[in-house]
Amino acid sequence: MEDEVDRLVAAWRRERPDLDVEPLEVLSRVSRLARHLDRARRLAFSEHQLEPWEFDVLTALRRAGTPYQLSPGQLLTQTLVTSGTMTNRIDRLAKKGLVERLPDPSDxxxxxxxxxxxxxxxxxxxxAGLLAQERAILGELSRAQRSELAALLRQLTAPFDNIPG
Amino acid sequence: MEDEVDRLVAAWRRERPDLDVEPLEVLSRVSRLARHLDRARRLAFSEHQLEPWEFDVLTALRRAGTPYQLSPGQLLTQTLVTSGTMTNRIDRLAKKGLVERLPDPSDxxxxxxxxxxxxxxxxxxxxAGLLAQERAILGELSRAQRSELAALLRQLTAPFDNIPG
DNA sequence: CCACACTGTCTCGACGTCAAGAGAGTCGAC
DNA sequence: GTCGACTCTCTTGACGTCGAGACAGTGTGG
Incomplete structure (x- = not known):
């Protein structure tokens, strides 16, 4: 089945036959899919009265295990936002009673x-709600295809995640 | 090589062994990679004094071919933003002299x-600048892997792009 | 020919993000 | 000890996006 990126690439090949636009086949799809996922997540979370950004922060803390605490700096690297944004997020979550700020005893x-x-x-x-929704989206792919896809994506994300930038 | 999503998935398996978090292997990578790409694009475009959102709109028009014109509605579906956002973008691009608004003679x-x-x-x-940068990012993958990856991603994006939602 | 539902664009206010920088605290070299 | 470079968090102001709704124009069924 054709998607919007197929149309986009075809248009470039017509308009700029001198350029090799093959990289767009991968990376434009990544960007567009992420945008669709954002919208879908927003919908899914609205049933729980939660915004996607709230989910990102709360689950990062949840994953940390007891006593469910992290520094703002650790939250930055997990959520890929700037420090000003994180301060603001923590403020709002604290006001809602979902997190609390404690002084770090060692620093x-x-x-x-x-x-x-x-x-x-x-x-x-x-x-749980998110996983259900994601499973529906991934229904298109077989188990083998999903793991193939995960492995290929890992090769692209690893440099970003390991060489800080 | 391990990435942040590997750590994330391992943490969930420790904290919530009752849940199957396999969908995150794919979709969390897509979201995080898109975020890294956004940052990289912002940097790449700053050499041309262009914001990513300006690039998105200008290239959509460029791809349309002579006479390089589209309706705001067509631009919406290509850029995945809301109509209010697009009005604002067109205003700003017009003020910079990069686009102009014309009345549609047929409606x-x-x-x-x-x-x-x-x-x-x-x-x-x-x-041209964007393609150079994307080629560098994709350098990790062989030609065959890139086309495999593109095909798998297409299966996920096609439903979003074809069944409007 | 005329309702009436629909479409395409724009307006408005609220909100979240970013970049840059300030301020407090830490730690190693000397 | 203490100077200076570094780290961590927060502050600030500008900016872009969103969602909801207003408004003009279209076109179809009766």
Whole structure:
């Protein structure tokens, strides 16, 4: 089945036959798919009265395991936002009672963000919802294809995740 | 090589061994990679004094071929933004002299957005820059792997692009 | 020919993000 | 010890996006 990127690539080949636009076949699809996923996630989370950004922060803390706390800096690397954004997110989640800020006992510059009990429940509930939705989207692919796809994507993400930039 | 999603998935398996988090192997990588790509594109375009959103609109018009014009509605489906956003983008591009608004002769509700000569030049220049950068990112993969990856991604994007949602 | 539902674009206010930089605290070299 | 480079978090102001709705124009069924 044809998608929007097929049309996009065909158009470039007509308009700029001098250029090799093959990279777009992969990376434009990644960008567009991510955009579709954002929209789908927004819808899925609205049933739990949760925004995607709230989910990202709460689940990062949930994954950390007891006592469910991380520094703002650790949250930055997991969520790929800037520090100003993270300060703002923590403020709002704290106001809603889903996280709390504690001083870091071992570094007085530092802060620890800890999940409250309610925050933990919300994280657990919405993760289940997200997985259900993602499974539906991936229904197109066989198990073997999914693992093939994951492996190829890992090759592209690893440099970004390991050489900080 | 391990990436951040490997760590994320391992953490979930430890914290929530009752859940099957395999879908994250694919879709979390897509979202994170898109975020890294956004940052990289922002950097690449800054050499051309162009924002990513400007690139998206100008190249959509460029791809349309002479006379390089599309309706705002057509631009929406290509760029995956809302109509309010597109109005705003067209305003700003028009103020910079890169596009102009013309009345649609066949529908008096409608508008046609047309690329100016300068807009066309900027689109052409920055496309070349983007492709160079993307080629560097994809250097990790062989030609066969890239086409395998493109085919798998197409299966996921096609439903979104064809069943409007 | 005239309702009436629909389409295409724009307006508006609220919101989240970013980049740049400030301020407090840490730690190694000397 | 203490100077200076570095790290960590937060502040600020500008900016872009979104969602909801307004409005003009279209075109179809009765």
């Amino acid at each position: 007085r510059r530092g802060v620890l963000v800890r999940l409250t009990d309610e925050g933990r429940d919300r994280a657990d509930q919405s993760l | 008096r509700r409608g508008v046609l957005v047309r690329l100016t000569d300068e807009g066309r030049d900027r689109a052409d220049q920055s496309l």
